[in-house]
Amino acid sequence: MRLRRSMRKFTDVPLTPEQVETLMRSALMSPSSKGKHAWHFVVVDEKAQLAALSRCKSAGADFVADAPLAIVVCGDPTESDVWIEDASVAATVLMYQAEDMGLGACWVQLRQRYDAEGTPAEDNVRAICGIPAELQPVAVVAVGHKGMERKPFNEERLLWEKVHIGTF
Numbered sequence: 398m399r400l401r402r403s404m405r406k407f408t409d410v411p412l413t414p415e416q417v418e419t420l421m422r423s424a425l426m427s428p429s430s431k432g433k434h435a436w437h438f439v440v441v442d443e444k445a446q447l448a449a450l451s452r453c454k455s456a457g458a459d460f461v462a463d464a465p466l467a468i469v470v471c472g473d474p475t476e477s478d479v480w481i482e483d484a485s486v487a488a489t490v491l492m493y494q495a496e497d498m499g500l501g502a503c504w505v506q507l508r509q510r511y512d513a514e515g516t517p518a519e520d521n522v523r524a525i526c527g528i529p530a531e532l533q534p535v536a537v538v539a540v541g542h543k544g545m546e547r548k549p550f551n552e553e554r555l556l557w558e559k560v561h562i563g564t565f
């Protein structure tokens with residue numbers, strides 16, 4: 398928690414199959430509402446596919462092209478009415494698992510985001526990864542070896558005023 402920062406710059410070192418398996422093992426252990434596991438994951442390491450994902454929306458995804466790995470986290474509304482929460486928890490677990498392994502990661506938002514032509518980012522990601530129409534891509538989590546140093550969170554700036562004891 399103290400060390401994780403969003404990482405948008407990666408080295409060229411690929412992840413090992415064992416590292417990818419560890420990441421996905423953690424995602425599959427994510428807590429989910431009623432234990433319904435209302436998610437699917439698409440693991441992407443093809444350069445051309447990563448480049449296409451980096452263009453899924455008009456801004457904020459460029460760095461995916463230079464990541465060795467991207468995990469598309471999809472929610473499954475056919476499994477649960479709280480698929481957004483299930484998918485978001487899994488994406489968060491992936492980011493902290495990456496940090497625990499000394500890797501860097503960053504969430505790329507898809508819902509409510511569009512490319513320059515106004516096409517929803519989710520539709521672009523569905524097309525790029527062959528994701529069935531009934532699933533909802535929620536996030537692309539880019540993962541790789543850190544390409545720069547980032548300072549840990551400055552705990553003097555924690556927003557304690559947002560913590561309300563007993564009543565608001």
Ligand SMILES: Cc1cc2nc3c(=O)[nH]c(=O)nc-3n(C[C@H](O)[C@H](O)[C@H](O)COP(=O)(O)O)c2cc1C
Binds near residue numbers: 401402404505
């Ligand atoms: C729901 C969510 C969506 C995000 N979307 C993006 C995104 O599309 N592109 C990006 O570069 N960072 C994205 N981020 C990363 C945030 O910008 C980042 O977490 C925030 O600025 C705080 O910085 P830190 O993670 O380094 O502490 C997202 C984070 C969350 C939680």
